[in-house]
Amino acid sequence: MQLPNHYVCELDEFGYLTWRGQRGIRLVAPNGDTNPRDWTWRVSFDVNYDGEPVAMEPFNFAVPEYIPGSDSANPDAGSQGLVDLTVVSPVPASPGNAVVRGERGSGIQIDGVVSTYSQLPVAPKEGAQYVVKADGLLYVYHAAANGWTPNGQGVVIRGPAGTTDWSGITGKPATFPPTIGAGSNTAVAGDDPRLTDARTPTAHTHPAAQLSDATAVGRSVLTATDAAAARTALSAVATTDPRLSDQRTPTSAGQVYDIAFKSHTGTRAIGVGTVMPEGVRIERNISVSSITFRGETAGTGNLVVELRKNGTAIAGTSTTIAAANHAADTIVTTGGPWPFAAGDRLTVNITTADNPAGKGLQVSLKGVTA
Structure with a gap:
């Protein structure tokens, strides 16, 4: 204690x-x-x-x-x-x-069981004992003590402590033999011949609809009646399809025509640059949909660049590049596409140099033949 x-x-x-x-x-x-x-x-x-x-x-x-x-x-x-x-x-x-x-008693007398405290008898005999299911407590009636034990203050019913250790359980059998049989709730004996039956498995089939992890396309190929049906399911063509051996000349329009060239080296300055001041000659009609500018190093302040065709500024290509983006890709698509004809000469012109200026400038054009 x-x-x-x-x-x-x-x-x-x-x-x-x-x-x-x-x-x-x-x-x-x-x-x-x-x-x-x-x-x-x-x-x-x-x-x-x-x-x-x-x-x-x-x-x-x-x-x-x-x-x-x-x-x-x-x-x-x-x-x-x-x-x-x-x-x-x-x-x-x-x-x-x-x-x-207290002292160990010979047992406990319970006069009745009710569901809730309010259902206890109104006028029971003196010393009556009832269990209330709602809280599992035992309540005793004493008229001199105002009747029943107050709600929630009943006696806890507890028997002697029992063992929870397997070795402490008495009267248990040494083994628990299962029920042997052929039913769904019985066990198979160790010498049952079915355990050693090496027979050939019974032939069986499964329709394609039972393949739960198969896609609709996969089931269509699986159930195709011939090669043509399988190709239809896959949207494929036969090896003899004439389109596979069509040696026609590709169309002139829509072919990739990307250009990338260095326009300025050293410290950036206003003008067409020091690498190819004469610019790049376009050899066929093209349409440019995207322009990317990038410098080698960053300078200070804004850098303003534009493309010129045959010495004239191309509308929609003038771009202001902040110092934080001088040495990163600046992509321009708004204002395009920009058309060029065969024989046009393309130059990259700095109209406002950053100050102090960084080094180098490159332009990349994404285009197709027109």
Whole structure:
């Protein structure tokens, strides 16, 4: 039986909790062998610093069983169950569960069972005992004590503790033989000839509709009556299809015609650049749908560039590139597509240089023949 106790502890000069001149304090850890059990400890503080009180809220905490470490000289090292008040998690307060036992009786008399407390008899005999199903408690009637035990305060019905260990169960058979048979709820004996029947499996079939993980296209190929039907399911052509050997000349329009060239090297400056100031000659009619500008290094301020055809600025190609994007791809599609005819000469012109200027400029054109 564990009775409540109160301990007054102090902090030493190093901040350790001490009791009776020793660091730390040993508290009882409640368990199934204590009565009550599962209680919590409460800590409150009276701490001052330089004469000023330190506000610290009291809280409740649980004390687990202490298991010392392997070093007898320092048992706290590697131990389990130490509680540090500076990091312990607060828990709801609990006074524990006390058990009061009297002498062992010869049994218990129950006069009746009702579903709810309100259904207990109004005028039963003195000492009547009823179990209420709603809470599983036993209620006793005493006229001198205002009748029935108050709702929720009935007696817990508990028999003697039994074993949960397999070895503690008495009267059990040594083995539990199964029921042998051919039914769905019986077992097959170890010498049943069906377990060693090496017969050839019975032939069986499965229609395509039973293949749950097959796609509609897969089932169509599986059930195709001939090669033509299978090709139809796959939208494929036969090896003899004349389109596979059509050696016609490709159409002139729509063929890829991409161009990429360096226009400026060294420090960027206003003008058509230092690499090909004469520009690039277009050899066939094309249509350009995308323009990409990129410098080698970044400068300071905005860089303004444009494409020129035969020395004239092409509408919609003038682009302002901020310093953060000088050395990145700047893609222009708005304003296109831009048509070029065979014989046109294309140049890249810087109309406003960044200052101080970075190095290099390249343009890439995405186009097709027209």
